[in-house]
Amino acid sequence: MPDTASRSLDDTFLALPLRQLADAALARARALGADHADFRLERIRDANWVLRNARPAGMQDTTDTGYAVRVVHSGSWGFAAGVEMTMDGAARVAAQAVAMARLSAKVIAAAGSDERVELAPEPSYGEQTWVSAYEVNPFAVADSDKTELLADWSARLLGAEGVTHVDARLWAVQENKFYADTAGTMTTQQRVRIQPELTATAVDAASGAFDTMRTLAPPAGRGWEYLTGTGWDWDTELDQLPTLLAEKMAAPSVEPGRYDLVIDPSNLFLTIHESIGHATELDRALGYEAAYAGTSFATLDKLGTLRYGSEAMNVTGDRTVEHGLATIGYDDEGVRTQSWDLVKEGVLVGYQMDRRIARLKGFERSNGCAFADSAAHVPLQRMANVSLQPAPDGPDTEELISGVRRGIYVVGDGSWSIDMQRYNFQFTGQRFFRIENGRLAGQLRDVAYQATTTDFWGSMEAVGGPQTYLLGGSFMCGKAQPGQTAAVSHGCPSALFRDITILNTTQESGR
Known part of the structure; x- marks a missing residue:
């Protein structure tokens, strides 16, 4: 695992023809008479690692990439999306968005409504880059390191008296967005978020009664460091969880x-x-x-x-x-x-x-x-x-x-x-x-x-x-x-x- 992972924008995302696609889409929307148009290209990586009783029970890692054009034309919204990473493809999606707005305007007029879509003013910010606050991108950490840490934590709970099963899960997302509009704002952004979670289960073999207790660590806009020392005291939480679960199993039911x-x-x-x-x-x-x-x-x-x-x-x-x-x-x-x-x-x-x-x-x-x-x-x-x-x-x-x-x-x-x-x-x-x-x-x-x-x-x-x-x-x-x-x-x-x-x-x- 790297000591630190760069918070710079993802190279795979930057390798996409972001500006060229935006220019083609916005130019086409303007040529077709749009009062406003915006272009948004997204690459979202979403992954889960799941363990049952300290053993891997599932893993999923998917990436979704595409772009969208939204317009205001004839007082109505138009929207269309595509995945073809060519200038012609982006222009066609823009034309589809305009066609949708024109159709919507006709439907709204036929219904007797005179409501028109107008947007509150917002300054143009030119070109901007923003990256969320994390130290180590979880996707820069080997999958084996992730499962090893979850397995260690699970084994620690399983070794405590009264804990019968432990489910562990780590969910991580990296979200990249490129946005451009006809007012001149162009933003390139990257967000990372992470959610670790362990649930301990106790089962009374004699009665069949059972109950669970889950860690309290909230999901956060952080990176891998969240699991290794920054932002949450995992040692204390894991030490306390078995005792709290045992007390819960023996607790009386509340009187309303x-x-x-x-x-x-x-x-x-x-x-x-x-x-x-x-x-x-x-x-x-x-x-x-x-x-x-x-x-x-x-x-x-x-x-x-x-x-x-x-x-x-x-x-x-x-x-x-x-x-x-x-x-x-x-x-x-x-x-x-x-x-x-x-x-x-x-x-x-x-x-x-x-x-x-x-x-x-x-x-x-x-x-x-x-x-x-x-x-x-x-x-x-x-x-x-x-x-x-x-x-x-x-x-x-x-x-x-x-x-x-x-x-x-x-x-x-x-x-x-x-x-x-x-x-x-x-x-x-x-x-x-x-x-x-x-x-x-x-x-x-x-x-x-x-x-x-x-x-x-x-x-x-x-x-x-x-x-x-x-x-x-x-x-x-x-x-x-x-x-x-x-x-x-x-x-x-x-x-x-x-x-x-x-x-x-x-x-x-x-x-």
Whole structure:
């Protein structure tokens, strides 16, 4: 394995005729009368290494390469994609995009609509290059080194008392994008992200009862160094996991009722994703996602007035944070990425938006939220890194717990359910610890917390300080038809919530 791997752009990607293809496509779109045109070429390498009980159980390594042309012509969108890496091929794809826009304009006119696609203004940035923050590209590391490390970690867990099986997985992605538009912006970008995960299973041979416990390390916009010392304490986590799993196996089932909760960021990030991240996507709030993944209770008429949560609640949208999964230099519409407020002292003050939605509703500019997961798909308004901010001088997790007489400390994400308006929800987790008189008093099982979004965030009495902050996230946020996936991070501190409904999942499933 190399000591360091260059963060320079991938040579295989740079060897493609990026500018020539873009020039041919954009010239053809201009000649056919497009008001706007953009060209996007992507090369995405996606790989997984899977082990079962310290032995290789599967490996997949795929690369997808293609390009797309999107235009605004006759007041309508047009889009087409191709894989033929020739100037003639790129020009034909541009002509197909224009033909699609013309057809769409006719259909829209026949339907009696006078709505026209217009884009919010964005400066031209000329030629720009951006590479994400990592030290060692995981694709520069030999596959044998990856499987050896996962096998060593798996064997370490299997050697502990009470661990019956161990599943290990490493997922790595390198995403290269070249973008050019008729306004003069031309960006070449490279993102690397990685997700290591181990799950230990315990089985009681006498009763057949079993349970699992998963590592808490979140996916991150990092490289191989994430597994070898930078960004996560793997030794401590692997040492603690068997004992925690044994305690979970012996833990009593929770008694349903109302409890105070201290929620660790390893769990709270997912609640942020579902109840704030999706709810503040402006296209969703306007009803554009109604047919698939629902709308949002946080409608545009509530901007500046909706009491989303308590005064301790400050949430930002951010496409720039270091190691964020949704972090990029420029989005798929040539917009320079940025950070902005979504919720300020508990009040809804902003949305996530792309150029078309921003112009449609009178905002000055997009905040850089357009993204497509491949060249075959049109860019959509997608989620930024949506994060709950810590209190500058806030308490640590132990201090939050000390203020609870009867409650539960929730750690790690589990299953979830939320309604079509991102309002009524239920979340489980990985680990639950009973809190009695300000101290942890052993684990519980079968816990789920339930609330409405505004009641839940309104009950947040305190947030922890920066020392409790963690950037969690997911590789697999789904949206749109046809479906697309996007990786996104959510940072948050530990937080204290008062008087939350707790369900027993075993009793609920038995109804």
